[in-house]
Amino acid sequence: MTTYRLIQNFRRSQGLLWAGPDLNADVLERTLLKLGVSLRRVESVSASDLDPDRDIVFVDADQQINPAPLLLPGANLTAAPVIGIVGIEAPSRLKLLAEAGATAILRKPIQAATVYSALFLGVNNHRRLKSAETRLAIGDRKRRGRRFLIKAVVTLVQARGLSDDDAYAELRRESMRRRLDLEEFCESLFQPESNFPGAWPAGLALSVSHDRGGSAHAKDAEVERRDGGDDVEYGGSGRRTNQDRRA
Amino acid sequence: MAKLRVPLGILISSDGPYTVVSRSMLCGALLGIAEGLAEHGDLELDPIIANPRGELARYSTMASEMLSSGIKHVIGCYTSSSRKEIIPLFEKADALLWYPSHYEGFESSSNVVYTGAVANQHLLPLVGYLLDCVGPKAFCVGSNYIWAWENNRILREAIGANGGAVVAERYFTVGCTEFGQVIETILAARPSFVFNTLIGESSYQFLRDLRAACRSRGIDQAREIPVASCTLSEPELEAIGPEAVDGHITSSVYFSSLDTPENDRFVKAYRARFPDGPVVSADAEATYLAARLFARAVREAGTDEASAVKVAVARRSIMAPQGEVRIDPETMHASLTPRIARSNLDGSFTILREATRPAAADPYLIRNSSRFGVVAIRPVLRVAS
Numbered sequence: 001m002t003t004y005r006l007i008q009n010f011r012r013s014q015g016l017l018w019a020g021p022d023l024n025a026d027v028l029e030r031t032l033l034k035l036g037v038s039l040r041r042v043e044s045v046s047a048s049d050l051d052p053d054r055d056i057v058f059v060d061a062d063q064q065i066n067p068a069p070l071l072l073p074g075a076n077l078t079a080a081p082v083i084g085i086v087g088i089e090a091p092s093r094l095k096l097l098a099e100a101g102a103t104a105i106l107r108k109p110i111q112a113a114t115v116y117s118a119l120f121l122g123v124n125n126h127r128r129l130k131s132a133e134t135r136l137a138i139g140d141r142k143r144r145g146r147r148f149l150i151k152a153v154v155t156l157v158q159a160r161g162l163s164d165d166d167a168y169a170e171l172r173r174e175s176m177r178r179r180l181d182l183e184e185f186c187e188s189l190f191q192p193e194s195n196f197p198g199a200w201p202a203g204l205a206l207s208v209s210h211d212r213g214g215s216a217h218a219k220d221a222e223v224e225r226r227d228g229g230d231d232v233e234y235g236g237s238g239r240r241t242n243q244d245r246r247a
Numbered sequence: 248m249a250k251l252r253v254p255l256g257i258l259i260s261s262d263g264p265y266t267v268v269s270r271s272m273l274c275g276a277l278l279g280i281a282e283g284l285a286e287h288g289d290l291e292l293d294p295i296i297a298n299p300r301g302e303l304a305r306y307s308t309m310a311s312e313m314l315s316s317g318i319k320h321v322i323g324c325y326t327s328s329s330r331k332e333i334i335p336l337f338e339k340a341d342a343l344l345w346y347p348s349h350y351e352g353f354e355s356s357s358n359v360v361y362t363g364a365v366a367n368q369h370l371l372p373l374v375g376y377l378l379d380c381v382g383p384k385a386f387c388v389g390s391n392y393i394w395a396w397e398n399n400r401i402l403r404e405a406i407g408a409n410g411g412a413v414v415a416e417r418y419f420t421v422g423c424t425e426f427g428q429v430i431e432t433i434l435a436a437r438p439s440f441v442f443n444t445l446i447g448e449s450s451y452q453f454l455r456d457l458r459a460a461c462r463s464r465g466i467d468q469a470r471e472i473p474v475a476s477c478t479l480s481e482p483e484l485e486a487i488g489p490e491a492v493d494g495h496i497t498s499s500v501y502f503s504s505l506d507t508p509e510n511d512r513f514v515k516a517y518r519a520r521f522p523d524g525p526v527v528s529a530d531a532e533a534t535y536l537a538a539r540l541f542a543r544a545v546r547e548a549g550t551d552e553a554s555a556v557k558v559a560v561a562r563r564s565i566m567a568p569q570g571e572v573r574i575d576p577e578t579m580h581a582s583l584t585p586r587i588a589r590s591n592l593d594g595s596f597t598i599l600r601e602a603t604r605p606a607a608a609d610p611y612l613i614r615n616s617s618r619f620g621v622v623a624i625r626p627v628l629r630v631a632s
Binding site: 011033112 | 334338353354355356357578610611612613614616617618619620
């Protein structure tokens, strides 16, 4: 599941103020203290050091900063929520905050009555984006794995004479039993070590990882090949199924 | 030594939709000022009283006039909407609003001293009592503004986290007195209790109509569908009338039936000064407390400068009618003693449960709620009319 829950109590969070020394942070610090949030000034930020469940970065947009360190390599989303502090409402400053992934802003001079709102929106918008990014990644992975699912269905239809619905149902049941995504499971069926559909379905000679975060290539998978099993080749181009041979 | 002369604004709606409570607040303020002056002989307070009649625009205009005339301290407001309307004016003028009523929390302006209770001092103790002693199924009825919205959210989350549920939420415009339809819905839903966040005349009419509807069906409303709230006070019991006055559960930090020497003295002084009423209420006590705290703090600060008065007011506790009260310098909210009581036919309350010591205010519920909002489970019926 990739649902996210709203955070409304920020106690024990840590604010990191990435700002020049001339920014007066008294109001921000006092108000955060009431909300159970500590604040410390930092001169730089590194995404790898940020804890998304604890840290909240306050970025002063009026200083010249490079927002890149807020992003993990290859990620589009900042490693922790970023709240922009806006003094000069000029496009160049706002662009910096957009690039820094700010999900809320505080206007200078900072007013106590706006801090909880900024914290609430900043943290929860970041969580919403993170949830959306996770869903997108899952969707991409499923889309990439879809061709393996189609291949597996076709293979079972051809090798076992099942209807496509029954073939799909069997694949789905087996993937659930192994606690794997359907597409991930089907991709594992077409790895060189696999004996699909020879050993299908009972005692399927596959031992793929049960770790949902594991690679779809199932590099740790062990393949038990049945002696005397169907002599089936499958996988990429040039391989043949029983159906091919029957044809 | 020259007397310290300080003007003090009082911004309380003696007329309008919540007059009954407001008038008792005004009485509390006047008594507090009189006793403050009697205690501090070298202090002279000039109270300037304004009546916004419950209209938001008038709150803003009158507060502006007070602040521009040099007044730095104002005791006033009952509803959160009126308080929020004028806080920016106080922040701009660096003046202090002494807000003397219970409210929903999630605010901590450095230009407000809060002497009323917040959710961890009224609503959360009430939820605990209702779940322990009444039942798990709530039906919420409220006036359509922030007090009801936020209290219902807190109730929904607290009750949901403990196995209970809110079956419906209904909101009505402030001053509305038409409740026939919602009462039919309540009787059909048969909740364990009704949580009432209606204010003023709306609340009194609802209680009267619900009692009458139950009586006509042979239902003992007070026993079978009790109404619980964090607002109902003694002068309001009088306003409800004898037919529907008893059996309501209220959470508050003060009831006039408290048996303490301080309260006995306070109630006697109040009755002597205002023999024609309204009777003492929690809001009257909170307003009295604000006036007493203000007088002592400004006297000790030797000036009416807001920053100096804020330091002085948080320096030491005061023995109030409800017990010991202290202002937290961090949040400027008061530590208060939570109590649950049931209303009686004679317009008084019988205390059912009482905290053993004052509870520090937790306006943002950082010590009294989970990190995450409950994934609730919104009621099926949620209507604003």
